[in-house]
Amino acid sequence: MEEKIRINEHLALTPFKPGDKLNLIRYLNDRVICQNTASIPFPYAASDADAWLILVNEICEKFGFTCNWAIRHAEHGMIGSIGFFMKSGAQGHFDEIGYWLAEPFRGQGIMTDVIAALCVWLFENRPALVRIQAKVYPYNPASARVLEKAGFEREGYLRKAVLKSGTLIDVILMARIRE
Ligand SMILES: CC(C)(COP(=O)(O)OP(=O)(O)OC[C@H]1O[C@@H](n2cnc3c(N)ncnc32)[C@H](O)[C@@H]1OP(=O)(O)O)[C@@H](O)C(=O)NCCC(=O)NCCS
Known part of the structure; x- marks a missing residue:
């Protein structure tokens, strides 16, 4: 499988590499990312970046292809990530995605293009x-909007579906179906 997904002239999805550690630490020390995602910690330590870089390699080796992609900017390097969780295995009929983008790059349409390209x-x-x-917390309308722009439809509202930091929170379920 192709190990690079071109987004546009400035952006591509490629596998993570050890040199991404500094940007992981720089950009993931962001309370908003922690609040909006399932398991990214805050504060984000160097050991968290090390563990992530090991994990993505292990997952890649297990399935034989990249599941967690770095969003790579030609000038700024790694600026975010998107991945799929292999929820039903490589031959399964459904999967789930998760993603984050570094704060300085938000609001420019980047994640809309990234999600659309990964779906293709x-x-x-x-x-x-x-x-x-994809699952979105109700206090994150930007993420629901991005999914909508990338061809996802809202399917449901799951009450108290996730236990996060000791609190049960609701989840918006959105999905895109193969045309
Ligand atoms: C959510 C996130 C991925 C969006 O990425 P992005 O590249 O900034 O998104 P885009 O620029 O493609 O689109 C953002 C859309 O949300 C809209 N939006 C932003 N804030 C909003 C708000 N508070 N309410 C409603 N819509 C909002 C924007 O107007 C835009 O829609 P438009 O093009 O119709 O105007 C990014 O903010 C992020 O990484 N946040 C932290 C981590 C996170 O939330 N991850 C997702 C977990 S489900």
Whole structure:
């Protein structure tokens, strides 16, 4: 499988590499990212970056292709990430995505383009895949909007579906179906 997904002349998705550690620490020390995602800690320590870089390699080796992509800017290096969780295995009919973008780069349409490109890549490279879903916390309307712009539809509202930092929170379920 192609190990690079071109987004535009400035941006591509590529595998993580050890040199991404500094940007991981710089950009993931962001309370908003921690609040909006399932398991990214705040503060984000060097050991968290080390553990992430090991984990993404292990996942890649397990499935034989990249599941967690770095969003790479030609000038600024790694500025975010998007991944799929292999929820039903490589031959399964559904999967779920998660993503974050560094604060300085938000509001420019980047994640809309990234999600759309990853969906195209997933449907091309995993023939059995029919459904790509994403879970958004209700206090994150920007993420729900990005998904909508990338072809996802809101399907449901799951009450008290996630236990996060000791609190049960609601989840908006959104999905894009293969056309
Ligand atoms: C959510 C996130 C991925 C969005 O990425 P982005 O590149 O800034 O998104 P885009 O620029 O493509 O689009 C943002 C859209 O949300 C809208 N938006 C932003 N803030 C909003 C708000 N408070 N209410 C409603 N819409 C909002 C923007 O207007 C834009 O929509 P438009 O093009 O129709 O105007 C990014 O902010 C992020 O990484 N946040 C922290 C981590 C996170 O939330 N991850 C997702 C977990 S589900």
